[in-house]
Each structure stands twice: as C-alpha cells, then as structure tokens.
Amino acid sequence: MLCKATEHIADQIALIQTLERKGFSYRIEDGLYFDTSKFPRYAEFARLDLEAQVGAGRIGDVPGKRNPADFALWKFAPADTRRQQEWDSPWGRGFPGWHIECSAMSRRYLGNQFDIHTGGVDHIGVHHTNEIAQSECADDIHPWVRFWLHGEFLDFRGEKMSKSTGNLCVLDDLTDRGIAPLAFRYFSLQAHYRQQQTFTDEAIESAATGYDRLVAHAAQLREAQGECRPPSLEPLRERFWDAVFDDLNAPRALALSWEAVRSESLRPAERWALLREFDAFLGLALQTALPRSQVAESDPRIDALIAEREAARARRDFAASDRIRDELAAEGVSVEDTPEGPRWRRR
Numbered sequence: 239m240l241c242k243a244t245e246h247i248a249d250q251i252a253l254i255q256t257l258e259r260k261g262f263s264y265r266i267e268d269g270l271y272f273d274t275s276k277f278p279r280y281a282e283f284a285r286l287d288l289e290a291q292v293g294a295g296r297i298g299d300v301p302g303k304r305n306p307a308d309f310a311l312w313k314f315a316p317a318d319t320r321r322q323q324e325w326d327s328p329w330g331r332g333f334p335g336w337h338i339e340c341s342a343m344s345r346r347y348l349g350n351q352f353d354i355h356t357g358g359v360d361h362i363g364v365h366h367t368n369e370i371a372q373s374e375c376a377d378d379i380h381p382w383v384r385f386w387l388h389g390e391f392l393d394f395r396g397e398k399m400s401k402s403t404g405n406l407c408v409l410d411d412l413t414d415r416g417i418a419p420l421a422f423r424y425f426s427l428q429a430h431y432r433q434q435q436t437f438t439d440e441a442i443e444s445a446a447t448g449y450d451r452l453v454a455h456a457a458q459l460r461e462a463q464g465e466c467r468p469p470s471l472e473p474l475r476e477r478f479w480d481a482v483f484d485d486l487n488a489p490r491a492l493a494l495s496w497e498a499v500r501s502e503s504l505r506p507a508e509r510w511a512l513l514r515e516f517d518a519f520l521g522l523a524l525q526t527a528l529p530r531s532q533v534a535e536s537d538p539r540i541d542a543l544i545a546e547r548e549a550a551r552a553r554r555d556f557a558a559s560d561r562i563r564d565e566l567a568a569e570g571v572s573v574e575d576t577p578e579g580p581r582w583r584r585r
Contacts, residue, residue: 241347243334243339243343244323246339246343246346247334249342249343249346250338250339250342251312251328253338253341253342253345253376254270254311254334256376257272257372257375257376260375260376261276262276262277262372262375263311264304265329266301266302267301267302267314268300268302268313269310269311269313269314269329269332269335270310270311270312271303271304271308271309271310271311272308272309272310272368272372273304273308274307274308274371275304275305276375277371277375279370279374279380280307280367283362283366283367283370284362284363284367286307286363288305288306288307309336309364309368310335310336311335311372312327312332312334312338313333313334314329314331314332315331315332315333336365337365337368337369338372340365340369341372341373344369345373345376350377350379351377351379351381351382351383352384353385354384354385354386354387355369355383355385355386355387356386356387356388356389357387357389358388358389358390358391359389359390359391359432360391361388362388366386370383387486388432389432390433390434392434392435392436393434393435394437395437395438396436407437409422414584415584416583416584418446418449418450418527420522420523420527421442421445421446421449421450423522424445424446424448424449424452424492425437425441425442425445427489427492428445428488428489428492429489430485430486430487430488430489431486431488432485446530449522450530452495452496452522452524453522453524453527453528453529454529455499456499456510456513456524456525456527457527457529459507459509460510460525462505462507462509462510463506463507464505464507465507466505466508466511467505470503470504470505470508471504471511474494474497474498474504475512477494478494478495478498478512478516478519481494482519488520491516491519491520492520494516495512495513495516498513498516499513540566540582543562543565543566544562544573546558546562547562547563547580548579550562566582570584571583571584572584
C-alpha cells in the first residue's frame, strides 16, 4: 500500500487535536508545537543530550519556542504568501509539521502499536524521535514500535548522492548498461543493512556478474527431477533461516545460497528446492529470471541495424554485414548468431 500524506490531512488534524486536548502542545505565532518537556522519555531513543542543546542555545529561529527540541505539529500559512499546499484547520489555515503525517498514517493502517518501523540512520535523532513522542503521548502506549531497523547510508563513488550536485544514479542508468535491476538488489544483499556500503562502477559490475551466475545456476536446476531427502536439506535450511533471524544478516544468507548451489552432497532437485525457498527472502526472482546471455534486449534503432545486417547476410553482402557488426561493437553492443537468430546485448 502506498498512502499519501495529502490524502490524510483529516487524520493528522485529529491526532494533533488529541495531543492538544492532553496538554502536550502549545501555540506560538507561527504554529502549534509539541512540548518535549512533557514527555520524559523524549531523549531515550536517540540518546540525546538535551542539556547540551540548551547550553548551545539551540532554540532555533522560531521566537516563542520553549525548548530546543520542540517541533511543529501545525504551521500557520504566512499572511503574505500563498503556498501550493494549504488546508483549513481548527487553528486556522496552514499545513502539517514534518513528523505528524507518519504517525497519523501508521495509526490509521497499522493500529496504535505495531512491530517493525524502518528508515535511514539520519531519521533516528529527529524524525523517529518525534514520531515516538507524539504517538506514545497521544495513545498512552509504550513502546509504540517494537523493533526499529535503520539502514546505513550508501556511499556513492566516495561522495554523497544528491539532486543538488547532480550526483545521481537511477535504475535506468544500470539497464542502459545492460545490468538487470535485480543486480542492484544482489549488490545490496552483499552488505548488512546497518553497514555502510560503497557504490562504484566496479562494484555494481561485480554484483551483476555474481547475480548472473546465480541465475544461470537456477535456470539449470529448475527442471531437475527426483525426490528430495528432508534430512539432507535441513542443515543448510536451518543455517539460512538462522542468518535471516540474526538481524536480517543478508550477506550470510546470500553466501549460504551459493553453498546450496555448489553442494556436491545434494541432488540437483534438492539444490533447487533450497534455492527456491531461500529466494522467498532474497527476492532475486530465481524462479523466472534468465542469464544475460539468454535475454534478448530491445532497442528500435539497434533492432533495425540487426535486421539490416541479416538482410545483408541473406544476399551474401558480407562486407556490409561486417561493417554493421563493427559499428555496433564500437557502441559496446555484441551480437551473437544463434540457431534461433541473432541476439544482441550491451557489454
């Protein structure tokens, strides 16, 4: 489910009203704020040093804030500015603060308490801390979330990835290089989610090669015949799920998938049974994906050149055929002639 904050303004207003009624908010000139001093556990989650914030004068640029960590629940629309997104509320026209939307939508769809909340490590000190404060105060519950999973940053070629610097890479950039989107998932599985990972061209190429080899093994094993011996499967199966339940240790789980594929003590059907089960966690589409060598790519311009080359070969104009092949090779496109016809892929 993908829920939009703009479609849940009423839920956010209702949550703010609950906090206001219970005495956790106060009003100043530019909006309604949460009073963090009313929530004794505020600093616990991120181990914040609130006294240091006071000593540093971190009240911010908002006149009237009582405490440095206090955050906006509802902001009033400036009288001289028309914003793109504004709504009427019991406190006047305005818009929600940055944190209230997540608590309101979680409450709506997951209830007042749920098991797992994810996010980046940069959310711990402010956003998730504020979510906890407003949710636990509104519903008189603790803990609001039982388990928190915070992902580390992805180091992008030694720099921060941001729109402002133009230092971005999207899946289309990978597919343009002939790299399957799931190769990026394979790349991500090579590091624990709490471990910072570095993305480089060499690293993603290596991951693409590894993923391609695993897919090739899977493709060979799909048609394996024969019965499986449960006692033979159990040791690897147990170790795999132990890794998963050990704080989602994806690198170890991925390594055990390779161990299953290469195990000489297992029959082909048993290797496939394990690989199919393991992919429920890995999510690498091992039941349907094809190796790169078997994937027919499509590009109208290149397809037209391939057709032109085939026509030249049919009339035995091998000079023209070779010229087209050389042009494609210069673009990094390799052509393989198979009994079913030519196949091409970007190198």
